[in-house]
Amino acid sequence: MHTTMVLKAIADETRMKLLTLLLRHSYCVRGLANALELTEATISQHLKVLREAGLLVGEKRGYFMHYDVDRSVLHELAGEIEALITIERTPCKPAKRDDCPVTKSKSCIKQGQCSNQVQEFCHGSNQDKEGAS
Amino acid sequence: MHTTMVLKAIADETRMKLLTLLLRHSYCVRGLANALELTEATISQHLKVLREAGLLVGEKRGYFMHYDVDRSVLHELAGEIEALITIERTPCKPAKRDDCPVTKSKSCIKQGQCSNQVQEFCHGSNQDKEGAS
DNA sequence: AATCTAATTAGGGAATTGCCTAATTAGATT
């Protein structure tokens, strides 16, 4: 999944720092290495991760590579996270209300107490013999 | 950093699936394990990661643990990502325009061509003898 | 109080990650 790639890319302190540096300004690799006190090879590898996630576009200037952030990818990501929030809770609506494990205050379910419908809906596949709960 | 923790938590396919399941409905651990075809131990560990990132709140119902998503954490995260986008590019403004590596189309800098100011600003610490570039 | 069970933790193995140094590559400059 592409979203996961973008998330993995920014879910690292070093890469997040690189990103914020590059949002402000173009840096060559050595500049970034100096700023973060890491080797150029390490920076280069981090940039690769960001690049492959689509977050960076590279441009060559003379001897130097300069990377820029593609802000639209960040915007899209923020949108996808915000979209998660809009997912609505689907209440458990079994045929018999008593079957719903969620409406019971004391217990969830026990083997056999839960209709197939509820079991499937609330507790995933009904495949295993033990009875999902 | 807390943001990184939240990002790491959701930067995993399995945990993202858990999150979307839990956004729709309360599940007990076995229900989640059934749904994702993983062991309960594995699910429990993933839930721990999500919980420690503040994304989940657990509630005990009878024998069963039910987790709910704290949507505000997701909202905050989306906001922080969106905030990155608003970071403005700071153009390189050295005393002498010629010193600015970024405005030059052909070359970035060479040893000695770059004023200390520019070097510091554009390319990080000026410490190393080689000259940052 | 004793029993029972969902959830968690412990321990372990294969795969991945993040850093390094050294070698190589791409391509700009002369």
Add this chain to the structure above:
DNA sequence: AATCTAATTAGGCAATTCCCTAATTAGATT
């Protein structure tokens, strides 16, 4: 065309991740 150098890739190592099975724990039920 030959040279030069920033950036990348290769190789290696320690730490972490993600999954498993087995043991333990928390706490609800009887």
